[in-house]
Amino acid sequence: xxxxxxxxxxxxxxxxxxxxxxxxxxxxxxxxxxxxxxxxxxxxxxxxxxxxxxxxxxxxxxxxxxxxxxxxxxxxxxxxxxxxxxxxxxxxxxxxxxxxxxxxxxxxxxxxxxxxxxxxxxxxxxxxxxxxxxxxxxxxxxxxxxxxxxxxxx
Numbered sequence: 001x002x003x004x005x006x007x008x009x010x011x012x013x014x015x016x017x018x019x020x021x022x023x024x025x026x027x028x029x030x031x032x033x034x035x036x037x038x039x040x041x042x043x044x045x046x047x048x049x050x051x052x053x054x055x056x057x058x059x060x061x062x063x064x065x066x067x068x069x070x071x072x073x074x075x076x077x078x079x080x081x082x083x084x085x086x087x088x089x090x091x092x093x094x095x096x097x098x099x100x101x102x103x104x105x106x107x108x109x110x111x112x113x114x115x116x117x118x119x120x121x122x123x124x125x126x127x128x129x130x131x132x133x134x135x136x137x138x139x140x141x142x143x144x145x146x147x148x149x150x151x152x153x154x
Contacts, residue, residue: 020048020108024081027104029089036085038072038106044079047111052085054093057101068092075111 020042027036036052050073054064068091072083085106089095095102 020110022106022108025104025106032090034087034089036104038083039081040079040083040108042079047075047077049075049109049111050078051107053105055103055105064093066092
């Protein structure tokens with residue numbers, strides 16, 4: 001009986017969290033631009049925020065966030081295969097032509113819809129209710145316990 005509220009909370013949480021996966025990230029330089037491709041799996045009805053970071057394998061601390069980008073980046077409905085980001089490299093960065101260890105990291109974050117906060121509010125109310133029932137229920141049982149006789153003295 002006690003696991004039922006926790007199970008309900010778990011189902012409520014799962015109903016809102018849709019998995020999204022970025023895969024098949026590749027890029028190709030063309031003149032003064034770099035075309036970055038990716039596949040995004042997820043709910044096509046949801047909006048996502050897509051961000052891009054240029055990194056290097058040799059220098060783990062190197063991170064550059066391109067600004068002159070267009071295409072399937074920012075906020076929107078981007079679920080699908082072979083999504084494309086266009087980066088105008090010369091406007092933002094001077095790439096070392098001898099370096100061959102550049103790669104891109106494409107990140108995805110779901111954008112909460114208008115009713116998304118209802119799920120969080122409902123989960124908070126449900127959790128508070130479960131906590132109150134469990135805490136007050138135990139207290140009520142202890143108050144109704146009969147007090148026994150004092151222990152016998154030697």
